[in-house]
Amino acid sequence: MRTRLVVVDMQHVFADAGSAWATPGYAAASAGIRRLLPAFAGGTVYTRFIAPAEPRGAWIPYYRAWPDQLLPEDDPAWDIAPELPVGDSPVVTATTFGKWGTELAAATEHAERLVVAGVSTDCCxxxxxxxxxxxxxxxxxxxxxxxxxxxxxxxxALDAMALYASLIEISDVASVLAMMAG
Structure with a gap:
């Protein structure tokens, strides 16, 4: 079964302890992802969350609560953190929490199985x-x-995803590496 790694939103804005959107376990998640990367050489896709240029609908009150995060798309806060070598890997950028759609489907080459890792578990x-x-x-x-x-x-979030057993499997890095080796 063709498998691709999707690295979700491992960006400065979530890594920086001084950011309003800092994810406390970011460093541990990054370490796990770095362990996975060699097994997915040429088969990794990164995603980036960015603020919309002009929030619409439910995003209007959301960004009223986070006005300091209404940064332009090219702001360094949205960059993938440097410890993760993007290289030639595709990067899917979206103004939504969920990154799934036609662009990510195409970037993962319509792989049957996706290993999804990143931040934050309970959101993106x-x-x-x-x-x-x-x-x-x-x-x-x-x-x-x-x-x-x-x-x-x-x-x-993991418990919620586990409710989708047979569609979503909650695993660990060691087991994913074993799956990819076998």
Whole structure:
């Protein structure tokens, strides 16, 4: 089964402890992702969350709460953190939490199975994994290559995804590496 790694939103804005959107477990998630990368050489896709130029609908009150995050698309806060070598890998950029859609489907070369890792488990990872599974992709989420806003939020998101058993598998980095080697 063709498998691709989707690295969700591993960006400065979530890595920087001084950011309003800092994810406390970011460093641990990054370490897990770096362990996965060699097994997915040539088969990794990165995603980036960015603020919309002009929020619409429900995003209007959302950004009223986070006005300091209405940064232009080229602001360095939105860059993928440098410890993750993007190289020639595709990068899917979206103004939505969930990154699943035609662009990510094409960037993953319509792989049957996706390993989805990144931040935050309880927001962008959850939204992306559920939509990909709903579109018929098998999804594996290595819990030690993800981080939530709190450990409790991380666990709740994993538990919610586990409800989609047979569509979404909650796993760990060691098991994903074994799956890719076998």
């Amino acid at each position: 990872v959850l939204s992306t994994a559920l939509a990909a599974a709903d579109a018929g992709r098998f999804v594996v989420v290595p819990e030690d290559a993800c981080a939530g806003l709190t450990e409790a939020d991380h666990r709740r």
